[in-house]
Amino acid sequence: MTEVKQLTESLIAYMQKLEIVFNKGEKPTHNDHAFFEKVRTEINPIYDMVEAWEEKTSYLIQQRKVDLHPKQVDATVKSIKAIALHSYYLDVRKRRYQDIKKSVEYVLQLLLKELSS
Template structure:
């Protein structure tokens, strides 16, 4: 999968996660095994895509095809991983969640602008 497609797919997931954060309630018991397995099943493809995206994005950045710093790529992956968990467990303040969301979106948009 090409970097542009990966980034657009991750942006789509990002928007779905925000909807989940905005409209769902926190789980009654965060240690619920069934809930954990559901979260794991739903997030595994996103984690896989995120790992592939990071590797592809780093290659593009190191070839100076984009104006994004390698550290931004790594931070974006970490932030997206945090956001994934906060979207299901609803355990972050809205302000913190939106800071992560905005940061991720900024890097995705910057990459898309440079590679298009």
């Protein structure tokens, strides 16, 4: 359970970093291969972390150690991956970005609360 807590806290920190990237507003030029490589190297660790988080959190749900629904975990994983891409490619409006981010943060904070009790 401590590993899930650490992963959750790391994901929260990554979400804050991604928001900073989004707010900088650096749009890529068309077919910018260097930008694509930069994004790929920065996003891959997040994707790996999200997949580990999903696996370990799903296990805790199956063992009934946390009171979350599996669909919440699935939706959160998809949203984190979407946020990661939207942060760099700026292909979504700010309000939509914030809505996705808030839903992710809600589930992550809820999980932290469950793990603390």
